[in-house]
Every structure is written in C-alpha cells, then in structure tokens.
Amino acid sequence: MHPPERRRPQPWPIRLTHWANVPLLAILAASGLQILVAYPRMGPRGRPFAVYPFQDAMPPSWLRLGDWLAGARSWHFAFGWFLALNGVVYVLYLALSGEWRRRLFLPRRDTRDAVATLAYYLRLRPAPAQVGLYNGLQRLAYTAALIMGALSVLSGLAIYKPVQLQWLTALFGGYDPARFIHLLLLVLLALFTVGHVVLVALHPRTFGEMITGGRKPDV
C-alpha cells in the first residue's frame, strides 16, 4: 500500500463508505422522525424536560418514513445495523491504511490551522496556506461527524435495550436522557450535512474527487 500522502485523495473504501452513508442516514433520520411522532415529547411521563423547546411538535410528514410506528421501527432497526457496520468498516480502513493521519483531527497538530481557517471563513484573516488533503477545520468537522455517528448508534442501542444494555443506558444518564441525546445527535448531524453540502457546492472539485477518487499527487 502507498503511504497516504502518495495516494489518490479519495481511495475507494472511503468513497464507498461515504456514499453508503447517504441512503443510510436518510432512512434512519426519516424513520426516526416517524417513531418520534408516536410520542413527540422528551422526558419521562409527567416530568417533561424543560431543556427541550419543541414539546409536542410534530416533524412534517414529508420528512418521515415508515407510515406508522411499527413500520418505522422495522425500517429503523433493519438499517441501523448497516449504518453501524459502515462505520466499523470506515474506522477499520482508517486505522489499517494510515488514512487517519490525514483525516482525523489531532489537537496539537490541527488546532492552530483550524482557528486560522475559521478566521478566514469569518473574513477576519487571509486564507492560510493549504498543505495536504484537508485543513484543520475540515479535519475537526469530519472527526466530529464520525464521533456523532458513533454516539448516534450507541445512544440508539441504549434506548433500544435499556435493561439488557443498562450499563450503556446509564452512561447516557438513563433512558429518557439517552432518548433526548439520540434526537439531539440527529439535529447535529443534520446541521453538519447542511454545512457539508454548502461547502462542497463552493468547492465542486471535491465532489468530483469523492466520485472518481481524484488524481494521485505528482511525485
């Protein structure tokens, strides 16, 4: 295997797992919102959470999948495994190929560049020099998305099996807090997706690379 810096920008395992996320996240988000419709409140019965501002608000029907509670649960629990599997394949590939070095956010290496890039986006400073595949802010965003995906699966398991996996449910603060965190992660992943799509639209070359793999850097 070539060292990562001599590889194409997007090797095929990255492209495959990246594009698999699109239908999987869409199915899980939409079926999850249909499940939420059955009880659109956060907090246990008789003790609604004050921190949740959308008590009783229904997600619009065009954002939902599964028609009814049992149908949506079947979609959700059928495809949740594939999202988890996709994440495991991605992480294993990152670890074994060494790709993690140019993709994951390492605080000591990347913080300065992440701040400089953010300052550039806020029109406070000129663009920092781009070295390597990603800048620090991109690494931060993609690493955060990976962690959010992992937490989505784990908080989902915590509310799917609050007795058999009670240690996991307890880590999220109990059943109802875990359910709230599961929904919060959906919102955060949706915000990430919006930002991701906007930035890709501003840099169309990256879109092509995620399809073709891009060119190997000149040696």
Add this chain to the structure above:
Amino acid sequence: MSERVLTRRRVLLGAAALATSACDSQRPRAGFLGAMDRFNERAQATLFHPTRLAPEEPVEQLTPPGDFPQYFISDTVPLAPAGWRLEVGGLVARPRAFSLEELRQLPRTDSRIRHHCVEGWSAVASWHGVRVSDLARAVGADPRAGFVEFRSFDQGYYSSWDAPSALHPQTVLAYGMNGAPLIPGHGAPLRLYSGVKLGYKMVKYLTTVRFLPEATGGTWEDRGYEWFAGV
C-alpha cells in the same frame, strides 16, 4: 420512444417495485424488513439474560399519580366478570383456575422498575403480585413449553411470550400498583407486568395463562408489531 428506453424503464420500475415490496411499511414482518425483524428477534433473544434484572428505581422517580397511562382496547374500562378466575393450562401437570385470593396466597413479589412503551415514553410505578415462575411451579409447567400465552377479557387482547422472558424474576402477575390494589384502569383484577418487555406485551385484565410448545401471536403483533419486543 425507442424499445431500449422502454426496456430500461421497465427494469427500473421492476427494481423499484421489488424494493417497495421488500420494504413494505404496512407489512413490516414480510420481505426484507421481515427478514431483518427475524434477525433482530434472534439478536434480542441472544442478548436476553434470564437473571439480569432491570434496575430498581428510587421513590423520587415514581410517575406522578394520574400521569401513568391507562391502556385498554375496549371503548370503556373493562370490568371483571362476576366470579372471575385465572385459568392456567396448556402443558402443565395440574391445570386449574385460581381466584384472586388463591393467587395472593402464593409468594408475593414487589418491584419498582421502569416501564418502556413502544411509543417511546417511560414511566415508573411499583407493582406487586406473583411471579409467573412461581405460578409455573404451582401448576407443574412442562419445561418443554417454550412459550407462554396470556389472554384477557379486554376484547380478547392477548400476547404470547418466550418462556425465558415469562419466567424472568421480574415478570409478575400483578394484583397491586403503588401499594394499593390494582384499579380497573390499570388492568384489575390481574395484569402482567415485566421489566424485560415493552408495554404492549404486558396483557391487562388477564383471564388465561397457557404454557405452550409454540408461539402464537398477539393483538399488536398480529398487526405488524415485533413479537419479541424485549428491552
């Protein structure tokens, strides 16, 4: 339009139809969703541990009175018929009918554990009654009975369980809630309560418990809800 386009369109439509029938929300127990449902059932049964207990909740977690939902499918609260008895039968050595007084003479179990509804809410009450496992011992249930079916006088609402979940130490035939006798709204005179299943598996207004060699279905399970429904 050329024939080739027509053919391609037909192939696409066929693929779409196949995908639709494999993932039919109205029939989640069939097709691909059904295959995954059976996979999840096995995964849940594997994850289930017969002695792992749902955590006891502290008193402060009790759901305020009136906020614990009542559930029945009849139009009005079902009331026990005069001379109510619990019929216990199937693969048992000594089939018999129990009056509530006779059930009260069996060992009593108390627990305060969280209720998980399929809709997503949770609530806490304390429950007391007799363990299904103690009842099984009293009637000499055959170990070959891998399933237990519970039926009610609430328009025939019923559900069948895997025996390991039914015989779990926190699965009880409850005749009391929060220290008081069970009221009609919560399933009087006798209801199933368990720490290891979703609420729709907990049959209220019980009439019959049968130890069976095979799974039957359930009121919601027959409409497409998952059968195992462990938590």
